[in-house]
Amino acid sequence: MSAIVNFAPYGGKEAEVVKALEADIIFGRLPPGTRLVEDNLLARFAVTRHFIRQALAQLERMGIVVRERNKGAAVRSLAPEEVQELYAVRELLQRQAALMIPLPAGPELIDRLLAIHQEYSKHVDAGHLHGIHETNDEFHLTFFSACGNKYLVESIKHYMFLSLPVRAKTLADRHALHTSREHHRMMIELLRGRDSWVLAQLCVDHIQPSKTDYLARVGAATHGATEPTSARRATQGLIGPTS
Numbered sequence: 001m002s003a004i005v006n007f008a009p010y011g012g013k014e015a016e017v018v019k020a021l022e023a024d025i026i027f028g029r030l031p032p033g034t035r036l037v038e039d040n041l042l043a044r045f046a047v048t049r050h051f052i053r054q055a056l057a058q059l060e061r062m063g064i065v066v067r068e069r070n071k072g073a074a075v076r077s078l079a080p081e082e083v084q085e086l087y088a089v090r091e092l093l094q095r096q097a098a099l100m101i102p103l104p105a106g107p108e109l110i111d112r113l114l115a116i117h118q119e120y121s122k123h124v125d126a127g128h129l130h131g132i133h134e135t136n137d138e139f140h141l142t143f144f145s146a147c148g149n150k151y152l153v154e155s156i157k158h159y160m161f162l163s164l165p166v167r168a169k170t171l172a173d174r175h176a177l178h179t180s181r182e183h184h185r186m187m188i189e190l191l192r193g194r195d196s197w198v199l200a201q202l203c204v205d206h207i208q209p210s211k212t213d214y215l216a217r218v219g220a221a222t223h224g225a226t227e228p229t230s231a232r233r234a235t236q237g238l239i240g241p242t243s
Helices: 012-026 038-044 049-062 079-101 108-124 129-145 152-161 172-191 196-205 206-220 231-237
Strands: 065-068 072-075
Touching: 012 049, 012 129, 038 049, 038 129, 049 065, 049 072, 079 129, 079 152, 079 196, 079 206, 108 129, 129 152, 129 172, 172 196, 172 206
Parallel strands: none
Antiparallel strands: 065 072
């Protein structure tokens, strides 16, 4: 099995800002389109403007923030066609990686995934959103690392980050989390067998609920649904990010 992916490529004060803003985006406190005003961030974080700009640059590289000249930074907003294209790439990458995992998998991988799955389940039962997000991503990146191609795994990781605005809401949905946990259990069981095609299809099916939910919400908004006042004001940049 290849080495475990490094889940924290940045460090220090910049990391604190990145992780805080990433969490706000993931858990919906900063909806898509929200402006990230440097002065507001300086008031929130005890860092220099340099660290704020470095953090925004890191979030831009991750694909969850966009920066435009004379407009500043904002949480990335995905149109329905972008979501469809993004998930088409995720499906291709994850199917191929799953097909490349040697089956049956070795006990080291199985034991590692079981340990992560147990930790993930604890966070799900406790409703701990940070833990759910972190252990979910750790599970998938550990799983796909078994394909043995680090460039393929890095691509999967990149598109996982790009899809954060899409995946965010399902992290707090009890039904979606129950389905996710069952899929994780099934993935581990399939690693014990020899049917790569069934495993690969499960990896594709696993990412569909978040896409379907996001597209349904975008469709509802397009057909006249209104955002709560606080969300609408945040999108217009009238309120600052919350901690």
